[in-house]
Amino acid sequence: MLHKAVKVRLYPTSEQKVLLSQHFGCVRWWWNYALNKSIETYKETGKSLGQSALNAFLPKLKKSKETIWLAECYSQVLQAATLNLTTAYKNFFAGRARFPRFKSKHHKQSIQYPQNVKVLDGFVQFPGKVGKVKAKLHRDIEGKIKTTTVSLDPSGKYFASILTSVEGENPTVSTEGRIIGIDLGLTHFAITSDGN
Secondary structure, three states, X not given: OEEEEEEEEEEOOHXXXXXXXXXXXXXXXXXXXXXXXXXXXXXXXXXXXXHHHHHOHHHHHHHOOXXXXXXXXXXXXXXHHHHHHHHHHHHHHOOOOOOOOOOOOOOOEEEEEOOOOEEEOOEEEEOOOOEEEEEEOOOOOOOEEEEEXXXXXXXXXXXXXXXXXXXXXXXXXXXXXXXXXXXEOOOOOEEEOOOO
């Protein structure tokens, strides 16, 4: 199986922009809440919270008066944020990444749909209340859609990064010969990376 990603420009309506803004806020709040809970639990017990333990907080939060607005957000978007947080924790403890940081509304905003996204003629259809969003599809989407990440960059443009899986083998790396870099300069015509 090969994975391919295609980034497309989205053109949401004003109503869809409001919904996406709410979703960005819910995911950001949930990430920060879950990260804080994980830090507190680790300080108290020496163990971090897993994905299912964190997701167990969501139903209670959606029913609480202070955080009932979380129920407006598509539930799988929040669960995808939990998965991303627990993956970030695992990468930190394995030495592959730095410690997860709290999210701010002043940086790039994004949410992830783990399934049920469809690409139609000139539109990307999202599950939940967002629905069909006009999109600039500059190439065909091949294979089965795995995840779709919707982002808003600081300039105010919306994008969807669509990750698909297609049949095929990963490309192999050639082991024949060596790779040599060449530096063209002013004092010497060319110098190779092996010093010649």
